Amino acid sequence: MAIQLQQVSYTYADRSLWRQTALHDINLNIAKGSMVGIAGATGSGKSTLLQLFNGILKPSQGTVKVLDVTIQAGEKAPRLLPLRRRVGLVFQFPEQQMFEETVEKDLIFGPLNFGMSPEEAKMRARQAMTDMGLDLALLERNPFRLSGGQMRKAAIASVLAMDPEIIVLDEPTATLDPLSRAELIGLLERLCREQGRTIVIVTHRMDELLPYADQWALLKEGRMAFQGSGQELAADPDILESCGLSVPHSLRYWNAVARRFGLEGEKPCLTAESLAERIALLQAEGMRDRHE
Numbered sequence: 353m354a355i356q357l358q359q360v361s362y363t364y365a366d367r368s369l370w371r372q373t374a375l376h377d378i379n380l381n382i383a384k385g386s387m388v389g390i391a392g393a394t395g396s397g398k399s400t401l402l403q404l405f406n407g408i409l410k411p412s413q414g415t416v417k418v419l420d421v422t423i424q425a426g427e428k429a430p431r432l433l434p435l436r437r438r439v440g441l442v443f444q445f446p447e448q449q450m451f452e453e454t455v456e457k458d459l460i461f462g463p464l465n466f467g468m469s470p471e472e473a474k475m476r477a478r479q480a481m482t483d484m485g486l487d488l489a490l491l492e493r494n495p496f497r498l499s500g501g502q503m504r505k506a507a508i509a510s511v512l513a514m515d516p517e518i519i520v521l522d523e524p525t526a527t528l529d530p531l532s533r534a535e536l537i538g539l540l541e542r543l544c545r546e547q548g549r550t551i552v553i554v555t556h557r558m559d560e561l562l563p564y565a566d567q568w569a570l571l572k573e574g575r576m577a578f579q580g581s582g583q584e585l586a587a588d589p590d591i592l593e594s595c596g597l598s599v600p601h602s603l604r605y606w607n608a609v610a611r612r613f614g615l616e617g618e619k620p621c622l623t624a625e626s627l628a629e630r631i632a633l634l635q636a637e638g639m640r641d642r643h644e
Protein backbone atom coordinates (compact mmCIF):
# COMPACT_ATOMS: atom_id res chain seq x y z
CA MET A 353 0.00 0.00 0.00
CA ALA A 354 1.11 3.54 -0.72
CA ILE A 355 -1.15 5.08 1.93
CA GLN A 356 -3.09 3.42 4.71
CA LEU A 357 -5.17 5.20 7.35
CA GLN A 358 -6.56 3.25 10.28
CA GLN A 359 -9.24 4.82 12.46
CA VAL A 360 -7.80 8.27 11.96
CA SER A 361 -9.35 11.35 13.48
CA TYR A 362 -7.99 14.85 13.25
CA THR A 363 -8.91 17.75 15.49
CA TYR A 364 -7.73 21.29 14.91
CA ALA A 365 -6.84 22.78 18.26
CA ASP A 366 -6.31 26.52 18.38
CA ARG A 367 -5.60 28.83 21.25
CA SER A 368 -9.25 29.37 22.03
CA LEU A 369 -11.37 26.63 23.56
CA TRP A 370 -12.89 25.98 20.14
CA ARG A 371 -11.76 22.59 18.85
CA GLN A 372 -12.85 21.51 15.42
CA THR A 373 -12.79 17.79 14.64
CA ALA A 374 -12.31 17.84 10.87
CA LEU A 375 -11.95 14.07 10.37
CA HIS A 376 -13.63 11.23 12.24
CA ASP A 377 -12.57 7.58 12.27
CA ILE A 378 -11.20 7.44 8.72
CA ASN A 379 -10.10 4.12 7.23
CA LEU A 380 -8.53 4.38 3.79
CA ASN A 381 -6.28 2.26 1.59
CA ILE A 382 -4.57 3.65 -1.48
CA ALA A 383 -2.71 1.09 -3.57
CA LYS A 384 0.73 1.84 -5.02
CA GLY A 385 0.58 3.06 -8.62
CA SER A 386 -3.15 3.81 -8.55
CA MET A 387 -5.03 6.95 -9.49
CA VAL A 388 -7.45 7.99 -6.78
CA GLY A 389 -10.09 10.71 -6.66
CA ILE A 390 -11.24 12.32 -3.43
CA ALA A 391 -14.45 14.34 -3.46
CA GLY A 392 -16.79 15.92 -0.95
CA ALA A 393 -18.59 19.17 -0.26
CA THR A 394 -16.70 22.25 0.93
CA GLY A 395 -15.62 21.75 4.54
CA SER A 396 -15.93 17.96 4.39
CA GLY A 397 -12.25 17.51 5.30
CA LYS A 398 -10.53 16.91 1.94
CA SER A 399 -7.63 19.32 2.43
CA THR A 400 -7.14 18.15 6.00
CA LEU A 401 -6.98 14.54 4.78
CA LEU A 402 -4.33 15.36 2.17
CA GLN A 403 -2.07 16.99 4.72
CA LEU A 404 -2.00 13.77 6.74
CA PHE A 405 -0.46 12.00 3.73
CA ASN A 406 2.97 13.57 4.08
CA GLY A 407 3.07 14.30 7.76
CA ILE A 408 2.30 18.03 7.64
CA LEU A 409 -0.55 17.14 9.99
CA LYS A 410 -0.30 14.28 12.46
CA PRO A 411 -3.34 12.19 13.41
CA SER A 412 -5.09 13.09 16.67
CA GLN A 413 -6.20 9.45 16.84
CA GLY A 414 -5.30 6.37 14.85
CA THR A 415 -2.45 5.43 12.53
CA VAL A 416 -1.24 6.83 9.23
CA LYS A 417 1.08 4.60 7.20
CA VAL A 418 2.68 6.14 4.13
CA LEU A 419 5.14 3.99 2.16
CA ASP A 420 7.34 2.51 4.92
CA VAL A 421 6.70 5.27 7.46
CA THR A 422 4.20 4.91 10.32
CA ILE A 423 2.84 7.95 12.14
CA GLN A 424 0.81 7.05 15.18
CA ALA A 425 -1.28 9.36 17.33
CA GLY A 426 0.30 10.04 20.70
CA GLU A 427 3.70 8.65 19.72
CA LYS A 428 6.82 10.50 18.73
CA ALA A 429 6.78 10.92 14.96
CA PRO A 430 9.64 9.43 12.96
CA ARG A 431 11.89 11.73 10.92
CA LEU A 432 9.53 13.10 8.28
CA LEU A 433 11.88 15.00 5.99
CA PRO A 434 12.57 12.03 3.66
CA LEU A 435 8.81 11.43 3.44
CA ARG A 436 8.23 15.01 2.30
CA ARG A 437 10.38 14.30 -0.77
CA ARG A 438 8.73 10.97 -1.53
CA VAL A 439 5.21 12.36 -1.16
CA GLY A 440 4.78 15.53 -3.18
CA LEU A 441 1.92 17.71 -2.01
CA VAL A 442 0.54 20.22 -4.51
CA PHE A 443 -1.56 22.75 -2.64
CA GLN A 444 -4.51 24.60 -4.11
CA PHE A 445 -3.25 27.41 -6.36
CA PRO A 446 0.36 26.11 -6.21
CA GLU A 447 1.58 28.97 -8.43
CA GLN A 448 1.19 31.21 -5.38
CA GLN A 449 4.22 29.39 -3.96
CA MET A 450 6.50 30.21 -6.89
CA PHE A 451 8.87 32.96 -5.89
CA GLU A 452 12.14 32.76 -7.87
CA GLU A 453 12.92 34.97 -10.85
CA THR A 454 13.16 32.08 -13.30
CA VAL A 455 11.14 28.89 -13.65
CA GLU A 456 14.36 26.86 -13.49
CA LYS A 457 15.35 28.35 -10.12
CA ASP A 458 11.90 27.47 -8.79
CA LEU A 459 12.18 23.92 -10.08
CA ILE A 460 15.67 23.21 -8.68
CA PHE A 461 14.89 24.77 -5.29
CA GLY A 462 13.29 21.62 -3.84
CA PRO A 463 15.79 19.11 -5.26
CA LEU A 464 18.76 21.19 -3.99
CA ASN A 465 17.08 21.49 -0.61
CA PHE A 466 16.76 17.72 -0.41
CA GLY A 467 20.46 17.29 -1.19
CA MET A 468 20.60 16.61 -4.94
CA SER A 469 23.67 17.96 -6.79
CA PRO A 470 23.09 21.05 -9.00
CA GLU A 471 23.55 18.92 -12.15
CA GLU A 472 21.05 16.34 -10.96
CA ALA A 473 18.60 19.07 -9.89
CA LYS A 474 18.79 20.68 -13.34
CA MET A 475 18.35 17.32 -15.02
CA ARG A 476 15.28 16.61 -12.85
CA ALA A 477 13.90 20.08 -13.62
CA ARG A 478 14.14 19.46 -17.38
CA GLN A 479 12.54 16.04 -17.04
CA ALA A 480 9.70 17.49 -14.94
CA MET A 481 9.08 20.23 -17.54
CA THR A 482 8.88 17.61 -20.29
CA ASP A 483 6.58 15.40 -18.21
CA MET A 484 4.25 18.37 -17.71
CA GLY A 485 4.21 19.10 -21.44
CA LEU A 486 6.12 22.38 -21.08
CA ASP A 487 8.70 23.74 -23.52
CA LEU A 488 12.23 23.77 -22.04
CA ALA A 489 12.65 27.34 -23.30
CA LEU A 490 10.26 28.39 -20.50
CA LEU A 491 12.92 27.47 -17.90
CA GLU A 492 14.57 30.86 -18.44
CA ARG A 493 11.29 32.78 -18.10
CA ASN A 494 10.00 34.63 -15.10
CA PRO A 495 7.22 32.38 -13.71
CA PHE A 496 4.90 35.35 -13.43
CA ARG A 497 5.15 35.90 -17.19
CA LEU A 498 3.63 32.49 -17.96
CA SER A 499 -0.02 31.95 -18.82
CA GLY A 500 -2.30 30.67 -16.06
CA GLY A 501 -2.21 27.10 -17.38
CA GLN A 502 1.58 27.14 -17.89
CA MET A 503 2.10 28.52 -14.41
CA ARG A 504 -0.04 25.79 -12.86
CA LYS A 505 1.89 23.12 -14.77
CA ALA A 506 5.24 24.68 -13.82
CA ALA A 507 4.20 24.72 -10.17
CA ILE A 508 3.30 21.02 -10.38
CA ALA A 509 6.61 20.40 -12.19
CA SER A 510 8.44 21.91 -9.20
CA VAL A 511 6.96 19.13 -7.03
CA LEU A 512 7.59 16.51 -9.71
CA ALA A 513 11.24 17.58 -9.90
CA MET A 514 11.77 15.93 -6.50
CA ASP A 515 10.83 12.64 -8.15
CA PRO A 516 8.10 11.76 -5.61
CA GLU A 517 6.59 8.27 -5.55
CA ILE A 518 3.23 9.72 -4.53
CA ILE A 519 1.79 13.01 -5.77
CA VAL A 520 -1.18 14.47 -3.93
CA LEU A 521 -2.98 17.40 -5.55
CA ASP A 522 -5.62 19.64 -4.00
CA GLU A 523 -8.07 20.78 -6.73
CA PRO A 524 -5.36 20.99 -9.42
CA THR A 525 -7.74 22.04 -12.18
CA ALA A 526 -9.54 24.82 -10.27
CA THR A 527 -9.73 28.09 -12.24
CA LEU A 528 -8.24 26.53 -15.42
CA ASP A 529 -10.13 26.70 -18.71
CA PRO A 530 -11.78 23.45 -19.91
CA LEU A 531 -9.03 22.55 -22.42
CA SER A 532 -6.24 23.08 -19.90
CA ARG A 533 -8.18 21.03 -17.34
CA ALA A 534 -8.47 18.05 -19.66
CA GLU A 535 -4.81 18.35 -20.68
CA LEU A 536 -3.65 18.47 -17.05
CA ILE A 537 -5.66 15.38 -16.09
CA GLY A 538 -4.13 13.61 -19.12
CA LEU A 539 -0.60 14.54 -18.00
CA LEU A 540 -1.29 13.37 -14.44
CA GLU A 541 -2.67 10.10 -15.78
CA ARG A 542 0.59 9.51 -17.65
CA LEU A 543 2.62 10.09 -14.49
CA CYS A 544 0.55 7.28 -13.02
CA ARG A 545 0.31 4.78 -15.89
CA GLU A 546 3.72 5.29 -17.53
CA GLN A 547 5.87 6.13 -14.50
CA GLY A 548 4.09 4.10 -11.83
CA ARG A 549 3.54 7.02 -9.48
CA THR A 550 0.56 7.01 -7.13
CA ILE A 551 -1.65 10.01 -7.94
CA VAL A 552 -4.26 11.31 -5.49
CA ILE A 553 -6.48 14.14 -6.72
CA VAL A 554 -9.01 16.15 -4.75
CA THR A 555 -11.61 17.39 -7.16
CA HIS A 556 -15.10 18.79 -7.19
CA ARG A 557 -15.29 18.13 -10.91
CA MET A 558 -15.74 14.39 -10.76
CA ASP A 559 -16.61 14.26 -14.45
CA GLU A 560 -13.09 15.01 -15.62
CA LEU A 561 -11.48 12.31 -13.46
CA LEU A 562 -14.16 9.61 -13.58
CA PRO A 563 -12.87 7.81 -16.71
CA TYR A 564 -9.34 7.57 -15.25
CA ALA A 565 -9.62 7.05 -11.50
CA ASP A 566 -9.16 3.50 -10.18
CA GLN A 567 -10.73 4.37 -6.85
CA TRP A 568 -12.85 7.06 -5.25
CA ALA A 569 -13.17 8.22 -1.68
CA LEU A 570 -16.09 10.47 -0.79
CA LEU A 571 -16.07 12.50 2.39
CA LYS A 572 -19.17 13.75 4.15
CA GLU A 573 -18.84 16.00 7.18
CA GLY A 574 -15.42 14.58 8.03
CA ARG A 575 -16.45 10.96 7.67
CA MET A 576 -15.75 8.49 4.89
CA ALA A 577 -19.06 8.08 3.06
CA PHE A 578 -17.91 5.87 0.20
CA GLN A 579 -14.84 4.05 -1.03
CA GLY A 580 -14.73 2.12 -4.26
CA SER A 581 -14.47 2.24 -8.03
CA GLY A 582 -16.33 4.49 -10.45
CA GLN A 583 -18.28 1.38 -11.41
CA GLU A 584 -19.46 0.86 -7.84
CA LEU A 585 -20.30 4.55 -7.63
CA ALA A 586 -22.34 4.28 -10.83
CA ALA A 587 -24.44 1.60 -9.18
CA ASP A 588 -25.20 3.87 -6.23
CA PRO A 589 -25.50 7.46 -7.47
CA ASP A 590 -27.68 8.46 -4.48
CA ILE A 591 -24.55 8.41 -2.33
CA LEU A 592 -23.25 11.39 -4.32
CA GLU A 593 -26.29 13.50 -3.60
CA SER A 594 -26.21 12.55 0.07
CA CYS A 595 -22.63 13.91 0.10
CA GLY A 596 -23.84 17.19 -1.40
CA LEU A 597 -22.28 16.38 -4.79
CA SER A 598 -24.07 16.45 -8.11
CA VAL A 599 -24.08 13.28 -10.17
CA PRO A 600 -21.45 13.67 -12.92
CA HIS A 601 -22.87 14.02 -16.45
CA SER A 602 -21.03 10.91 -17.65
CA LEU A 603 -22.69 8.81 -14.93
CA ARG A 604 -26.11 10.29 -15.69
CA TYR A 605 -25.72 9.48 -19.39
CA TRP A 606 -24.47 5.98 -18.67
CA ASN A 607 -27.26 5.26 -16.20
CA ALA A 608 -29.88 6.49 -18.71
CA VAL A 609 -28.44 4.26 -21.47
CA ALA A 610 -28.10 1.33 -19.04
CA ARG A 611 -31.76 1.64 -17.96
CA ARG A 612 -33.00 2.04 -21.52
CA PHE A 613 -31.14 -1.01 -22.85
CA GLY A 614 -31.05 -3.16 -19.70
CA LEU A 615 -27.28 -2.87 -19.21
CA GLU A 616 -27.34 -2.32 -15.43
CA GLY A 617 -24.41 -4.05 -13.74
CA GLU A 618 -22.23 -3.79 -16.83
CA LYS A 619 -18.94 -1.88 -16.62
CA PRO A 620 -20.02 1.73 -17.22
CA CYS A 621 -18.84 3.61 -20.32
CA LEU A 622 -17.78 6.95 -18.89
CA THR A 623 -16.40 8.76 -21.92
CA ALA A 624 -18.42 10.05 -24.87
CA GLU A 625 -16.40 7.79 -27.21
CA SER A 626 -16.88 4.59 -25.22
CA LEU A 627 -20.60 5.32 -24.77
CA ALA A 628 -20.99 5.87 -28.54
CA GLU A 629 -19.12 2.59 -29.17
CA ARG A 630 -21.42 0.72 -26.78
CA ILE A 631 -24.54 2.15 -28.46
CA ALA A 632 -23.15 1.27 -31.91
CA LEU A 633 -22.63 -2.29 -30.69
CA LEU A 634 -26.23 -2.47 -29.43
CA GLN A 635 -27.39 -1.19 -32.81
CA ALA A 636 -25.34 -3.84 -34.65
CA GLU A 637 -26.74 -6.54 -32.34
CA GLY A 638 -30.26 -5.24 -33.03
CA MET A 639 -29.73 -5.44 -36.82
CA ARG A 640 -28.28 -8.94 -36.58
CA ASP A 641 -31.27 -10.10 -34.50
CA ARG A 642 -33.63 -8.68 -37.15
CA HIS A 643 -31.85 -10.61 -39.92
CA GLU A 644 -31.92 -13.90 -38.05
Ligand SMILES: Nc1ncnc2c1ncn2[C@@H]1O[C@H](COP(=O)(O)OP(=O)(O)O)[C@@H](O)[C@H]1O
Nearest residue numbers: 364372374392393394395396397398399400401
Ligand atom coordinates in the same frame (compact mmCIF):
# COMPACT_ATOMS: atom_id res chain seq x y z
N1 LIG B 1 -6.49 25.63 10.30
C1 LIG B 1 -7.72 25.30 10.72
N2 LIG B 1 -8.12 25.54 11.99
C2 LIG B 1 -9.34 25.18 12.42
N3 LIG B 1 -10.26 24.55 11.66
C3 LIG B 1 -9.93 24.29 10.39
C4 LIG B 1 -8.64 24.62 9.84
N4 LIG B 1 -8.60 24.21 8.54
C5 LIG B 1 -9.79 23.63 8.29
N5 LIG B 1 -10.59 23.67 9.39
C6 LIG B 1 -11.96 23.13 9.50
O1 LIG B 1 -11.91 21.74 9.24
C7 LIG B 1 -13.02 21.33 8.44
C8 LIG B 1 -12.52 20.67 7.17
O2 LIG B 1 -11.84 21.63 6.38
P1 LIG B 1 -11.06 21.27 5.05
O3 LIG B 1 -10.20 20.10 5.30
O4 LIG B 1 -10.38 22.53 4.59
O5 LIG B 1 -12.26 20.87 4.09
P2 LIG B 1 -12.36 20.87 2.47
O6 LIG B 1 -10.95 20.87 1.92
O7 LIG B 1 -13.11 19.62 2.17
O8 LIG B 1 -13.13 22.08 2.10
C9 LIG B 1 -13.86 22.57 8.19
O9 LIG B 1 -14.90 22.61 9.12
C10 LIG B 1 -12.88 23.70 8.44
O10 LIG B 1 -13.55 24.84 8.91
Ligand SMILES: [Mg+2]
Nearest residue numbers: 398399400522
Ligand atom coordinates in the same frame (compact mmCIF):
# COMPACT_ATOMS: atom_id res chain seq x y z
MG1 LIG C 1 -10.02 22.18 0.59
